Amino acid sequence: MTAPLVYITGASSGIGQALAMRYHAAGYRLALVARRAAEIEAWCRAQGFDAQRWAVYAADVRDVESIVTAGKACVAQQGVPDVVIANAGISVGIDTAQYADLEVMRATFETNNLGMAATFHPFIDPMRARGSGVLVGIASVAAIRGLPGHGAYCASKAAVVSYCESLRGELRPSGVRVVTIAPGYIDTPLTRGNRYSMPFLLSAETFAERAFRAISAGASYRVIPWQMGIVTKLLRVLPNWLFDRALAGRARKKRQGE
Known part of the structure; x- marks a missing residue:
């Protein structure tokens, strides 16, 4: 088929599923990846998607x-994708004083960082x-800034920003683009357990629409929603003493098992 192809990890729920729906509506073929492959297959059938326009890969x-x-x-079965979205990620609070949480930190980096590089790897040479x-x-x-109880997640996502920036420079001469999308608070199973306020909360569908537009427009970096983009710019310049005071008493991210 000549329709463009999008490859999405973490496609079984939340942002990944909303992105799959948005790209399908735009005429793309889908290559969807998750551990729970059977759930994605059932979801695709429930949406009435043409079976020739999607494939699922368990990983x-x-x-x-x-x-x-x-x-x-994916390359062998459907061809080289036009868009690859490394969306799979985890967010779990940690307490460095707790020995078990060191393994949580390892899992966070393996998923959010090594997993992203491994997602991109098979497509770089063909692209x-x-x-x-x-x-x-x-x-x-x-x-943008480290939040109490979020050490693993904040560090991993800061690494995503730097990694994508490095990769963007490496691939610029080849015609392959690298885009960094930084979501604010999105209503997904990942955030519904949060015990602190989530300003400018967006539905996954609204986020997917805005992300689709940013990627299609050729953006290299985009914060969604834009209001959080303003907040992040302010946070970057906030003195440490003021930032620490503002975060004092803020509820921590739930640890694994809480």
């Missing part, structure tokens, strides 16, 4: 061989050879 982004194999299978393609990394406004 765990923490397992490099697993996610690389999924990417290669370079073709001279086109878009690699999209989903970061977070949590990348």
Whole structure:
């Protein structure tokens, strides 16, 4: 088929599923990746999607061989994607004083960072050879400053921003674009357990629409919603003493098992 192809990890719920719906509406073929492959397949059938316009690949982004194999299978079965969205991610609070939370930090970096690089890996050479393609990394406004109880998540998302910026410079001469999307608070299963206020909260569908527009418009970096973009700019210049005072007493992210 000649329709463009989008490859999305973490597609079984939340942002990933909303992005899949938006790209399908735009005429794209779908390559959807998650550990729970059966759930995505059932969802695609429930939407009435044409079976020739989608395929599902079971993979765990923490397992490099697993996610690389999924990417290669996509190329073999559906061709080189036009857009690859590394969306799979986890967000769990940690307390560094708790020994068990060191493993939570490892899992966070393996998922949010190593998993992103492994997601992109199978497509870089084919996209370079073709001279086109878009690699999209989903970061977070949590990348801007460290939040109490969010050490693993904030650090991992800051790493996403830097990694995508580095990759963008590396691939610029090849015609392959790298886009960083930094969501604010989005109503998904990942955020519904939060025990603090979430200003400018967006539905996953609204986020997907705005992300689709930003990626299509050729943006290299976009904070969604724009209001959070203003907040992040202010946070960047806030003196440490004032930032620390503002965050004093803020509820911490729930730890694993809480």
